[in-house]
Amino acid sequence: MGNGPMLDSTRLMDLAERHAAGYRSSEPFPHAVIDDFLPIETAERILAEFPTPEQIRWHRFDRPTEKKLATTQLDEIPPAARLLLHEFNSPPALRFLETLTGIPRLIPDPYLRGGGLHQIEPGGWLKVHTDFSRHEDWGLDRRLNLLVYFNKDWEEEYGGHIELWDREMKTCVKRVAPIFNRCVVFTTTDTSFHGHPDPLRCPPGRTRKSMALYYYTAGRPETEGIGTFPTTFRERPGERIPGVAWRVAQELLPPVLWRGIRRLRSGRVKSP
Numbered sequence: 262m263g264n265g266p267m268l269d270s271t272r273l274m275d276l277a278e279r280h281a282a283g284y285r286s287s288e289p290f291p292h293a294v295i296d297d298f299l300p301i302e303t304a305e306r307i308l309a310e311f312p313t314p315e316q317i318r319w320h321r322f323d324r325p326t327e328k329k330l331a332t333t334q335l336d337e338i339p340p341a342a343r344l345l346l347h348e349f350n351s352p353p354a355l356r357f358l359e360t361l362t363g364i365p366r367l368i369p370d371p372y373l374r375g376g377g378l379h380q381i382e383p384g385g386w387l388k389v390h391t392d393f394s395r396h397e398d399w400g401l402d403r404r405l406n407l408l409v410y411f412n413k414d415w416e417e418e419y420g421g422h423i424e425l426w427d428r429e430m431k432t433c434v435k436r437v438a439p440i441f442n443r444c445v446v447f448t449t450t451d452t453s454f455h456g457h458p459d460p461l462r463c464p465p466g467r468t469r470k471s472m473a474l475y476y477y478t479a480g481r482p483e484t485e486g487i488g489t490f491p492t493t494f495r496e497r498p499g500e501r502i503p504g505v506a507w508r509v510a511q512e513l514l515p516p517v518l519w520r521g522i523r524r525l526r527s528g529r530v531k532s533p
Contacts, residue, residue, distance in 0.1 A: 265305045267345040270353035277360035284361055284446070289427045289434040289454075292447035293361060296440075298409060304442040305344065308338035308411045311470050313384060325503045326444060326494045328385040333377035342378060342472065348370075349407065349474045358476060361446060364404050368477045370396065376491075381421065381461050381469040388502060389426055389456035390494040392449050392475070401477035403449045410439040411470040419463040428452035432496050439469055449475070450485060 276295055283501040299307075312319075317337040318329035335343055348354060348393070350369035359366055370376065374396065394403055404417060408423070415421070415438060422436040423473075437445055447453060461469055494505050 266348060267299070267341070268348045268351075268353060269300050270357075272300070273353060273357040274360060277357045280356070281361050281363070285363060289425055290448055290450065290452065291362065292425065292435075292445065293510040294437050295446070296442065297343075298404065298442055298444035301442070303341070304411065306341040307345060307472070308413065308441070308470070310341050311411055312337070312339060313382075314380060314468065319380065325391070326388045326505065328381070329387055330380040330382070331377060333373040333375075338378060346373065346472070346474070358405060358407070359445065362405060362448065364448075366478055367404065368401055368479065370475055370477065372398075373474070374398075375427045376473040376475050379471045379473055381457065383463055383465060383467070385461045385469075386460050388494050388505075389430070389454050389458050389497060390492055390506075391423065391451055391453055391455075391490075393490065393492045394449070394451065396477055396491045399477070401479055402481040403475055404478050404481065405476040406445075406447050406449055406455075407474045407476070408445045409472045410443045410445075411441060412439050413441045415440045416463075419459050419461065419467070419469075420459055421457055421463065421469040423428070423455055423457055426454035426495075426497075428454070430454055431498060433497075435456070439471060451490065456494075458497060458500075 276298070280293045280295060285291050287293065314330055317332060318334070319332050322331065324331050332338060338346070351369050355367050355369065359365055375392070392403060392406065395401065396403065412421070417438065421439045423439065424433045425434050425435040425437070425447070437443070447455065457469070463469065495500065496502050496505055
């Protein structure tokens with residue numbers, strides 16, 4: 262592949278035009294699943310260089326809501342992946358996403374807040390959630406997630422599927438296996454519930470490898486009507502995740518009511 266581009270801009274636009282209508286009508290929220298997404302030489306090179314859990318200083322999440330590895334440190338990321346991340350923040354990638362989604366004037370995040378390389382080891386998970394709605398430093402509105410998977414010969418029984426849930430969190434509408442060179446793009450709102458909620462069942466020595474990027478706009482349509490909120494995890498029917506119910510209540514209840522509940526729980530206010 263030499264020093265040429267990691268992305269094929271002509272092919273990207275063809276993919277965008279072919280998937281645009283389906284993207285906007287997809288349930289439970291606008292999304293697209295695109296196989297054979299990257300030029301095969303690019304995908305193979307990313308996989309060949311993908312760092313093992315011991316190879317670099319990953320940020321390790323180990324809590325009831327997520328058990329995974331992640332890095333946004335460009336000096337830790339191998340050259341091919343670093344170059345691809347750069348190209349995903351370039352005009353050809355932005356034109357691809359704008360054509361695919363119908364969202365104009367997208368803004369990339371070169372700081373990769375929440376993005377970069379992700380890896381999940383056997384037994385790991387990422388519970389169902391909605392992502393933070395606004396860039397912490399810039400005040401921009403988060404509009405899109407782009408994920409690319411790098412898992413060859415991935416068996417169905419390994420799990421690791423990304424699940425897309427309905428807005429009431431009653432039903433998983435779609436499960437997508439994280440197979441090699443598959444891209445998933447979806448619109449980010451306060452009801453775009455998604456995750457990899459069940460423990461990964463791949464053999465020892467295998468991991469679930471992915472790349473993630475997020476895109477923003479300066480404002481969003483008033484019809485979407487969502488405010489500012491952090492990443493919010495939700496429980497599936499019959500599932501209990503320590504602390505999640507209280508955090509969701511804090512997001513949904515008016516502040517004055519939430520403060521009253523906290524005082525009651527701390528014993529500072531006697532209940533009748």
